[in-house]
Structure formats: structure tokens, C-alpha cells
Amino acid sequence: MAIVLELLSRKDQTLKYFKFNKPEILVGRDHHCDLRLEDPYISAEHIRIRQDSVDNTIYFEDCQTINGTFVNKRCLASGKLEGDDILKIGRTRLKVVNTNQPVSAALPLSQLEESLSWLSNSGIAILLTLGYLVLSMISGYLNSIADYSIFDMLPKEMGQMAILSAWPVAFAVMGKVFNKESRVVSQFSILWLTLFIIYGLYLVEKLLSFNFNAPVLFLWLELVVYTFILFGFVWLSLFIAFHQNNRRRNIVSIMMTLAIVVPIVSIGMLGNGDFSANPEYDSTMLPPAYQLRPASDVASFVENSGTLFTELDKQIEVENLRAKRKDEKAH
């Protein structure tokens, strides 16, 4: 058997890994120590760690040091060490590894990982980036009613794309820090692909609301679809950046999606019951070629509008009843 120690960072991440095939080791700052630590708060000979040859139990003994030895935050002169105990000597933290315990099983290699490998192709990423730039220029052109100058618009659209780039860059940095690999190309590809999908849906939505005038149900459906897209986007960003198990990734994705969607929905819903002097109606106009359903005639349109009168009367009746009940309660 062997004594195994891990050098920990302040955030309990393993920095180094030591394995000694000896029954007893000496830890300190002196050159002859088995484990030499460059920590000015550690004594020349700080602790001895010994493994019992019969039952493999590990014991330690403080060599009467100035700063003492802490086991799980308690200052002790000597004692037994269990697996996962944390030793603190000077400012250095060491974890005792229980060699009897098996390590966790390997994560299965994901099929998805393989099928997403094309995203890391720089050529594709550049194409997607340029494609998105062209798309946003076209959309800007369609929305303008003044003379359109590409050279005026280019810096504006590129600026917007630079702002959007904050997301993939942030994930790439995190990936680099935690995983030693940024995969920035894949992150960018995912961003532009998602924006393409959103733009496509926006066009479909326009076509539908032009023809069917966006009823309330439609708004909810739209919200659900966009939430799913956002969730997928966050999930993939995490998938590319970190090696996590699926459960953890799902939870983080749901949290991040909700953090974005909930404020948007609540801002939208907060003002919903408020009084407004302006009606809410759909103002989408598309060229005649996009009309998908036959037009009705004036008489039936006016007749259909007649239902509004009864609906509003009912609404006021309900409100008056409610006010009356409130009054009665107050008395």
C-alpha cells in the first residue's frame, strides 16, 4: 500500500498529486523531506505521516512546529487520518486520499460530441459568421425607409455582432480555465446557427400573424418555442465548454434559461392588466403575394365585430359585480 496526498487549491481543486511507496514520510521545508513544500509558514520538518503495515491506517505526528497542524480545521499534535481528511500546515492544504475506495466510473463518450465535431471547422464558422452579417444587413435594409448605404450600416451591424460575441467568448474563456481547451470556434458556430434559427422563426411568425392576426394563444406558443431554443443553445454552449454529467448540465441550462426568460415574461405580463388608451392589435403588413387565406366581406366582418360589444358588456358587468361585493364586504 501507499500514502497518497493531494495538494489542494483554496477552492479545493486538486493542484498536484503525490504517491509515496514508503511506510513513513516526512513533510516539511527542508531539502531531505519526502514531500518538500515551499511555504514559509511550514517548519523545516513539519509532520511525519506513517502507514500501519497491518491495517493500512494512516497516522500523523506534528514535529512540535511553530504554526501547528490542523486536521479538518482542528489543531492536533498527532492522531489518526481518515480518507478525505484535510490537513492544513502553514498555508498549504493537503488531502489524504483513501486508496481503498474505488474511483468513480468513467463518463461514457457522447455520440453527440462526435456528431458536433463539424462545428469546430473554422471554414464553416467563418461562413456562418459572414452569412449572419449578410442576413442582418438585408434585414436592416428591409426595415429602412431612407436611402440605404452599406458603408454606413456595416460598422453598426458589426458592432452588434461584436456584442453578441460576448457569449461565445465568455464560454470559451471558461472552457480554457476549467478544461484547458477553449473550443471558441464551436461556440461561435453555435451562436450564429441559433440566430439563423431565430430569424427563420421570426419570418414564419410574421407570415402567420399577417394572415391570422396573432391571437393570445399564438403569443404563448411563440414564448414556448423561443424558450426551447434558448435552452438548447445554453445546453450546447455548456456541452462544448465543460465535461459535466447530463443531470448537472440540464439543471444549469434550465436555471440560465429561466434567468433570461422569467424577467422578459414578467416585464411583458406586468403591464398586461394596466389601462391603456391604445389598443393592442397586429400591424403586420406583407405584400399581397403572402396572403394565405381568402378575404372576407365587409358585412360579415362588421357582423363578427358585433361579438366585441357583448364581450365588453359582460366584462363590465363582472367588474361591477366585483366592485359591489367589495363594497358589501367593506360595510
Add this chain to the structure above:
Amino acid sequence: MRYLLFALSLYSAIGFGQQTAQNLFSHYQTALYQIRIIELGSGNKSSIGSGFQINDSGVLVTNYHVVSEYIYFPEKYRIEYLAADGSVGDLSVINIDVVNDLALVQVQTDKISTDFFALSESLPEQGSSIYSLGNPHDLGMIVVPGTFNGIKKNSFYQRIHFTGSINPGMSGGPVVNPDGQVVGVNVATAGNQIGFLVPLTKVYTLLENSELTPLSTKQYKQTIATQLMENQRHLFERLESGVWKSSHLGGAIVPTLDEEFLACWGDSNSADQEALYLSVEKRCRLDEEIFLHGGLRTGGVEIEFEWLESERLGTHRFYEFFSDSIAGAGAGNQASKNDVNNYQCKQDIVTNQHQVKTKSTFCLRAYKEFPHLYDVLYIGATLNHDSQGLISHFTLAGVSQDSAMRFTKQFMGAIAWQ
């Protein structure tokens, strides 16, 4: 010599005017009252107006808008008068006429002044001198000499055009001829010596329709509802039976009402060399609205058309622009949360008998206190051409279902292509 004569006669005219004003004032001051709306919580006046006595039993005439806060919130306010001798007392409301902005109130005291204004039998001739009396800005009773300029043109809600300054606080005061007989009631000003008066006939009508007993507070809103309903019926009968002429706007033919009370204005951007599109507008509206209280006006009608065309924008850009142009339409009249509910809309693509295809939006909101009265907003945008379109829009305030639906049908059916 001629000049001198002219100057002399001018001097004597002024002299006569001053004398009349002095006479009038000293003669009738006891029949003039300041009317105050007292807020019960603070016990102080929240608004003021004028009123004048018209018989020996203490009935005063004033404007509805002077007492409107009390009529609307009788639990929050009371009405009080301040007489020329400084005495103060309560007033009760006998009757109101919201359409013509009149109210009859009764002085609640034992010592009723015996002075009162006589009502004139007829309106004076255009150009004759008349005198407006009232208490502007709480400065005390004053006389303002001015000129009678006939019944205002282009008005559905009749007003006398008075050339002379009427200021806030003078509302509800009488306007008299040199004999001291009432010819109208101060009601509004358009600034710069242009004032408006409620004609005498409306006062007569209100007097005829009034009982001697004051209205109970519960009857106030009911009375308003009946009057609004009656007024809108009358208005839409006139609109419908009026001559609907066709006029050209860009490439479209739009309905125009040849009614003198709808004032129309036009505009276009044809002078703008840089614009990529042509926009031609035409708007018609009733000049007056009915004032109900501080936050609520009704009785208005607005009709608007805008022709848009652009060869340079291209179809898709043109329709994006078209979308923006029909977005964000709002109510034509002022109303608060307590008066009306939110608009609800019906939308559809509609083709009329002239093959004009329109994306039509019909929005409606109901009055909370006046059953079966609604505000209507309609906006339509045509879908026949690739880079030309007509926006047709109207708002109606305080109308019945019947009037609204009939008007909408007539309006939508009247649009055509050239």
C-alpha cells in the same frame, strides 16, 4: 373736419359702451354668483366658475363643466355659491345638459335675491355689442365688452362666436345685450379674443325640460347616459343621411362627408425631395367634444386617410414601412381607467364591393358608467398593390352598437380605386 367727426363719434361710441358696462354691472351684480366646488377632505375650493340668477326663486344657470366634478363624484365634493354681498350658501343641482355644457342649480337659502337676469327673446345681429360677465381667476366680478359674431360655423355642438376675452373662472357667467338681457352663456375660449358661448335656445330647452325638484345624486349619471345616447343617435343620423361624396386621394377614392360640421385638413410630403415615398393625408373631425369630467371627453368623430406610394422602396421595404405606419393608433378622446375598459379588437382581411382588399382592425372599448355606449377605433390598410396603399382610419367616441356598426359598414364600403 371729417376726421374730427369720425373721432368724435368713435369717442361717443366708447363712452356709450363704458356707460352700458357700468350700468350693467351695478344693476345686475346681485344676480351674479361665483360657484365653488368644495373638496370635502380639505374643505377648500378645488375649482370655481360663475353663475347667474334667472328667476326670483333662486335658480342659477351655469356650465355643466363648472359643476362636473361634483356631478361625477358627489361623495367627494359639494357646491357652494358666493353672492355679491359676500354671503355663502349651498347649491343643489336641478338639471344638467352635458351636450350643451349647461347646468341649472338652486340656491339653498331663505334670503333669495330678487334681482335676476331676463332671457332675451332673440339673438342680436352680427356685429352688435354684447357684454360678458364673470369672475376670472377668482379676481372678482368683471364686465368684458365684446362683439356678437353669430353662430360658429362648422360646429355640430352649437356655439356663439364672441369676440372678446373669456378667461377661466368666467365659465357659466351670462353674456347680455345692452338691455341687460341674456343672449348666451360663457363656455370656452380659443385665445386671442375668440370666445365661445352657449346659445340662448339651449338654456330655454333645458328650462323647459326641467322639473322644479333637484335631481338626486343617483340620477346624475343616468341623466348623462340618456343625453349621450340621444346625442349620438342624432349625430349619426346626420352623418348617415349626409351626402357622402367621393374625393380623390392619391390613387384611391375616399368618402368625404359634405357636412358643414366636419372640418377637414390636408397635408403631403411632396415638397420633400429626399423622401423615398409620397404621403398624402386628409383628416376630418368634429371641432368640439363633450366634456364629462377632468379626464373624460366624448362625442368626438375623427376620420383620417393617408395615401402612401413609393416606386423606389421596392415591395418588401414598402410593406415594412406600411406596417410601421399603421402601428400604434390610439384613442381619439381622453378617458381614464375608471371611465372605460381596455380596447379589444377584431382583425381580418376584407374585400369590399369595389374590390378593395384591406387588412381591417376594429377596436372597441365600453364606458363603465354608461351602459351600451362605446368608443370605436378602426384602422384599415389596403392590400391590392405592391408599392401603393391607402390607410383609412376613424375614431368615434360615445356611440351605440347600432351607430358604430352602421357607420363602419358605410365607411368600409365607400373606399374604391380610381
